[in-house]
Amino acid sequence: MITAEWKPIEEMVGYLRGHKKVLVIGCATCVAECAAGGEREVETLAPLLAMAMQNDGNPIEVKSATLERQCEPEFLEAIAEAAAEADAIVSVACGIGMQLVAERYADTSLYPGVNTTSLSIREEPGLWTSRCAACGDCVLGFTFGLCPVARCAKSLQNGPCGGTRTNGMCEINEDTPCIWRLIVERATARGRLEDLTKVRPPKNWSNSPAGGPKRMLREDLRS
Amino acid sequence: MSLHAGTKLEKVLAAGQFALTTEVGPPRGPDVEEVLKKADILKGMADAYNVTDNQTAVVRMSSIAGSKILLDAGLEPVAQMTCRDRNRIAMQSDLLGASALGLKNILAISGDHQGAGASGKLKGHPGAKGVYDVDSIQLINIIKNMRDEGVQAGGDTLTSKPQFFIGAAWTPLGPPIEFRVLRLAKKVAAGADFIQTQAVYDIKAFAEQMAKAVDMGLTEKTAILPGLIVPRSAGMLNYMNKNVPGVVVPQELIDRMKAASDPQAEGVKVTLELIEQVRELPGVKGVHLQAIEAEELLPEIINQAGLSPRPEV
Numbered sequence: 174m175i176t177a178e179w180k181p182i183e184e185m186v187g188y189l190r191g192h193k194k195v196l197v198i199g200c201a202t203c204v205a206e207c208a209a210g211g212e213r214e215v216e217t218l219a220p221l222l223a224m225a226m227q228n229d230g231n232p233i234e235v236k237s238a239t240l241e242r243q244c245e246p247e248f249l250e251a252i253a254e255a256a257a258e259a260d261a262i263v264s265v266a267c268g269i270g271m272q273l274v275a276e277r278y279a280d281t282s283l284y285p286g287v288n289t290t291s292l293s294i295r296e297e298p299g300l301w302t303s304r305c306a307a308c309g310d311c312v313l314g315f316t317f318g319l320c321p322v323a324r325c326a327k328s329l330q331n332g333p334c335g336g337t338r339t340n341g342m343c344e345i346n347e348d349t350p351c352i353w354r355l356i357v358e359r360a361t362a363r364g365r366l367e368d369l370t371k372v373r374p375p376k377n378w379s380n381s382p383a384g385g386p387k388r389m390l391r392e393d394l395r396s
Numbered sequence: 397m398s399l400h401a402g403t404k405l406e407k408v409l410a411a412g413q414f415a416l417t418t419e420v421g422p423p424r425g426p427d428v429e430e431v432l433k434k435a436d437i438l439k440g441m442a443d444a445y446n447v448t449d450n451q452t453a454v455v456r457m458s459s460i461a462g463s464k465i466l467l468d469a470g471l472e473p474v475a476q477m478t479c480r481d482r483n484r485i486a487m488q489s490d491l492l493g494a495s496a497l498g499l500k501n502i503l504a505i506s507g508d509h510q511g512a513g514a515s516g517k518l519k520g521h522p523g524a525k526g527v528y529d530v531d532s533i534q535l536i537n538i539i540k541n542m543r544d545e546g547v548q549a550g551g552d553t554l555t556s557k558p559q560f561f562i563g564a565a566w567t568p569l570g571p572p573i574e575f576r577v578l579r580l581a582k583k584v585a586a587g588a589d590f591i592q593t594q595a596v597y598d599i600k601a602f603a604e605q606m607a608k609a610v611d612m613g614l615t616e617k618t619a620i621l622p623g624l625i626v627p628r629s630a631g632m633l634n635y636m637n638k639n640v641p642g643v644v645v646p647q648e649l650i651d652r653m654k655a656a657s658d659p660q661a662e663g664v665k666v667t668l669e670l671i672e673q674v675r676e677l678p679g680v681k682g683v684h685l686q687a688i689e690a691e692e693l694l695p696e697i698i699n700q701a702g703l704s705p706r707p708e709v
Contacts, residue, residue: 326509327479327526331533332579334506335567335594335642344641345511357572370578372537372586375484375530375549 174203174294175267176301177210177287179218182225188284189222189261190231196259197222197286198252198274199239200266207301209287210265212239218265218286243270249277256281292323302349309380309387315373317359322376324352330373333357400543400589401500401559404472405444407709408682409590409619414675415682416703417474417592417621418694419446420466422457431462435469437691441698442471443706444501446592446684449476453510453520460490464497474563475499478507483529484538484549491539495558503563503592504535533579533586536564540587564588566620568605569598570642577608584618591618592684595625595636598644599673606677615679622674626687626697627663630654664697671701 189195197219205211219237226233236255241248243266256262256278264271265286275283292305306323312330313320322328326336326345333353336344343349360366378384399406408415418438423430438445445466449459456462463473475494477487491502506528514520530538530549538549539562546557564583568576580591596602602622609615627633630653637645649666656662667685674680687693698704 326511327506327528327531329506329528329531331531331582332575333570333572334532335565335570336509336512337567337570337572338641339571339644341571345509345513351571353575354572357575361574366575366578369575370582372533372582375534375538378529 174206174292174301175269175289176207176291176293177204177265177267177289179209179214179265179287180285182221185222185263185284185286186225186229186231188282189226189233189263190229192261192282193233194259195222195233195235195261195263196252196255197235197237197263197265198243199237200241200243200264200270201239202242202244204266204270204287205239206295207293208299210267215239215265218263222263240266240270243267244273246273246277249274307381308376308378309384310377312373312376315368316356317363317365319352319356319359321352321356324349329353330376332369401561403444403500403561404709405474405501405590406561408443408707411707411709413707413709414703415444415619415621416442416698416706417444417446417682417684418442418691419448419684419686420462420471420473420691421448421451422459422462424454424456426457428465431457431465432469434691435466435471438694439469439471440706441695441704442685443682444472444474446474446476446503449478449505449507450481452508452512452514452518453480453522453524454514454518455521460494460497460499463494463499467498472501473499474501474503476503476505477535478505479528479530479532479535480507480510480526483527484535487530487535488538488542488548491542491560492554492558495560500559501561501563502539503565504532504539504588505565506532532564533582536562536583536588537586544587562587562589564591565594566591567594567642568596569601569644570594573605577605577612577614580609581612581614584614588618590681591620593620593623594642595640595686596622596674597627597633597649597670598646599670599677601644602674603677606679610679615681619681620679621682621684622680623684623686624667624670624674626667626685626690626693627653627659628687628690629659629663660693664693664700667697668701671697671703 199210199215219235223235261282263286268289291303293301296302308322337351341354447459447462463475466473510524546554633645633650636643
């Protein structure tokens with residue numbers, strides 16, 4: 174799923190000064206799964222924002238709604254009336270949903286209530302960990318199904334750096350396993366450690382965000 | 397045997413002499429005098445001097461500029477190059493620039509992650525965007541292809557071939573331990589002519605890893621220089637043992653430093669013993685000797701180890 178985290182309330186307060194009627198909108202998909210922008214979080218954030226604005230000396234009227242999905246145009250119509258009454262919208266969906274809302278309700282100020290952070294799984298209750306970096310050049314076929322692009326702090330392609338801790342965790346985060354340690358363990362268990370001894374050439378990043386905005390065109394689906 | 401770059405380090409190794417390298421960290425400012433002050437202490441003591449590349453993500457004078465200052469002062473540099481701050485375009489351009497300035501020893505490393513944090517009072521740049529376009533093994537191979545084939549990573553040709561003696565790092569005692577020699581083999585296959593290792597204190601464990609490298613024939617293809625850092629206190633060894641990945645310090649060595657009435661003198665003694673011990677290991681071609689923030693200790697150690705004067709080659 175796409176994960177997101179609330180922005181600091183102070184940052185949201187900064188956005189909302191000068192506004193009077195604010196609509197907070199959530200999304201019941203990914204950000205609900207990661208407990209940042211679902212209905213429960215929206216209903217928590219809305220009164221918090223009202224209180225923070227009150228304390229800031231800039232009281233606002235807050236309404237809230239949670240859409241099925243913010244990244245599909247048809248779901249955005251559900252808030253047409255509320256959006257028309259609001260002079261600002263705070264979206265707690267991922268950056269994709271936010272931008273679709275900003276496009277549909279272009280006359281209303283749109284502010285992010287979250288930072289979109291990763292493509293992760295829910296590993297345990299209350300713990301999400303990165304799995305994919307959308308690099309556009311998947312290497313999982315060479316790395317026994319464990320991604321070093323997303324899960325190595327240096328995105329190394331040829332094995333672990335010198336920063337693997339004695340307990341096998343990553344130097345820069347003691348709670349994150351060195352993914353190359355896990356890759357080596359899995360290769361060893363499969364009797365295929367030899368596979369990891371081939372030098373992998375530099376990656377082609379041109380199909381990643383580094384290559385410019387993605388435009389995926391499927392002619393067969395356009396007629 | 398034809399030489400790749402004909403640097404002093406390469407010639408010393410080619411002549412079968414026991415090589416000695418050390419490190420000169422560039423200053424956190426544009427101060428040539430600071431570099432020269434360290435150069436003055438160490439001149440003639442080593443065959444080559446590593447110039448670090450913004451270690452711990454704290455900004456310092458660039459490795460290439462620092463290397464050029466050393467070269468002009470009569471010390472042969474090893475310019476370190478990390479994959480953290482530059483993409484393959486910038487690195488190759490800097491390599492051509494380094495070559496134009498007469499810098500021929502290059503050490504290709506991944507580099508400290510920008511989030512790994514500076515030590516002590518320094519802040520570093522934890523909010524910087526790390527590049528890591530290529531990794532150290534890919535960089536080694538890029539340098540080799542520039543040198544041997546006169547070709548850039550993208551496939552375009554160079555107008556002439558730069559001469560480099562290519563170095564790489566090795567952490568022999570880091571987990572996953574079974575992969576460390578295989579990773580060394582990848583570096584050698586990619587083109588590493590010499591290897592400087594993470595600091596070694598556990599000679600027994602290091603000897604086991606070296607024996608594997610010898611068995612795989614790696615020591616025939618590359619020159620391994622174990623890293624030795626002069627211990628100055630039990631606290632320092634404890635810190636490295638706990639906090640520096642890949643550095644394993646036997647408890648008896650920590651106890652010995654703790655019991656010493658003059659820890660600095662004991663550290664010198666320990667270092668001399670470590671030099672002797674690694675020197676006896678098959679496949680070891682020299683040492684990479686460092687005294688962090690205590691360069692003034694090195695001349696005494698090098699003299700007492702019988703490693704001075706350095707061979708004329």
